[in-house]
Amino acid sequence: MIIAVFPGQGSQTPGFLAPWLESEVARERLQAFSDKAQVDLVAAGTSWDADRIRDTKIAQPLIVAASLLSYAALIERAGTRPQGVAGHSVGELAALAAAEVISSDEALRLVGIRGRAMADAAAVAQTGMSAIVGGDEQDVLSALEKHSLTPANFNGGGQIVAAGALGDLAELAASPPRGTRIIPLKVAGAFHTGYMASAVDTLRTAAATVETSDPTVTLWSNHDGSTLTHGRAAIDRMVAQIASPVRWDLCMASFAENGVTGIIELAPAGTLIGLAKRALRGVPSVAVKTPDDLEAAANLLTGDAA
Structure with missing residues (x-):
């Protein structure tokens, strides 16, 4: 089984959409997405700087739009679809559209609302997130509890993301658990916690009131790594996930249990493939960062189908 995975916030970089918009079809589609999300995604993906696209209300629709543009290009190139999909954090909205639970236009409308609502929630208090790499998991969790922080993302591959007040994150960085490295993340709030x-x-x-359909391919939930078969339940999980931890570790464990033989990460790609290389050693993977990566992704996809 070859699956497609969709990244979350923080994976965007300035100008990353420029190569994709050499296609007039892709440019027109992105302009339509802009109307749905109420964000100028063409400018955001080509000319806005890092600080501007870090803004939650910009970053979230930008990432989902990029994922869906590159996913459509992959299907066109390969002539077939992946057999399963999953999304990390906001990437779950792209996964819902790819699984045909909701339309792409509806995904962009909802992610626009999601981004604005999370930006508003983040503005209430000074909070943030830091990745903790390495160490013993129980030691890490004990340290987070000691500093009144929440484990917001269990990313697998020895990485947990802590979220909470900036002062508490600073205290954690000053006295990290043994064997760990603390990396502050460039996000605007404590996502996937009660702050949201x-x-x-x-x-x-x-x-x-969104019209939903049941998934047409295997769809994983990053709430607990389970597969979802009912569209409305998938929407409900996506909504609740804003204030609950992302369990990407459980998703990857489920990928292994369900016979996943290849992973394609859609734009802006790289983060999830990096995690998979550590947690799912030997599983072929392709990160679709630019249109130049589509051939390798299509070959992986059609090779499995054959």
Whole structure:
């Protein structure tokens, strides 16, 4: 089984969409996505600087739009679809669209609302996130509890992301658990924690009337690594996930249990493939960063189908 995975916030870089927009079809599609998300995604993906695209309300629709543009290009090149999909954090909205639970346009409308609501929630208090690499997991979790921090992402491959007040994150960095490295993340708040409760309420209201279908390919939930078969349940999980930890480690364990034989990460790619190389050794993977990567991704996809 070859699957497609969709990255989360923090994977964007200035100008990364420029190569994709050499296609007039892709440019027109991105302009349509801009209308749905209420963000100028063409400018954001080509000319805005790192600080500007780090803004949560910009970053989230930008990432989902890029993932769906590159996913459509992959399908066109390969002539077939991956057999399963999963998304990390905001990437779950791209996965829902890829699994045909919701339309791409609806995904961009919802991610625009999600980004604005999470930015508003993050503005209430000075919070952030830091990746903790290495160390003993129980030691890490004990240190987070000691510093009143939440394990917001269990990324697998020996990485946990802590979230909470900036002062508490600074204290953690000053006295890290043994054998760990602390990396502050360039995000604007403590995502996937109780700080995001108001954003959950906003997105739940927006998603309540969305028309859904059941997934047409295997769809994993990053809430617990389970596979979802009902569209409405998938939407409900996506909404609640804003204030609950991302369990990408459990997703990767489920990939192994379900016979995944290849992974394609869509733009802006690289982060999830890096995690997979550490946790799923030997599984072929391709990161689709630019259109030049589509051939390798299509070859991996069609080779499995054959």
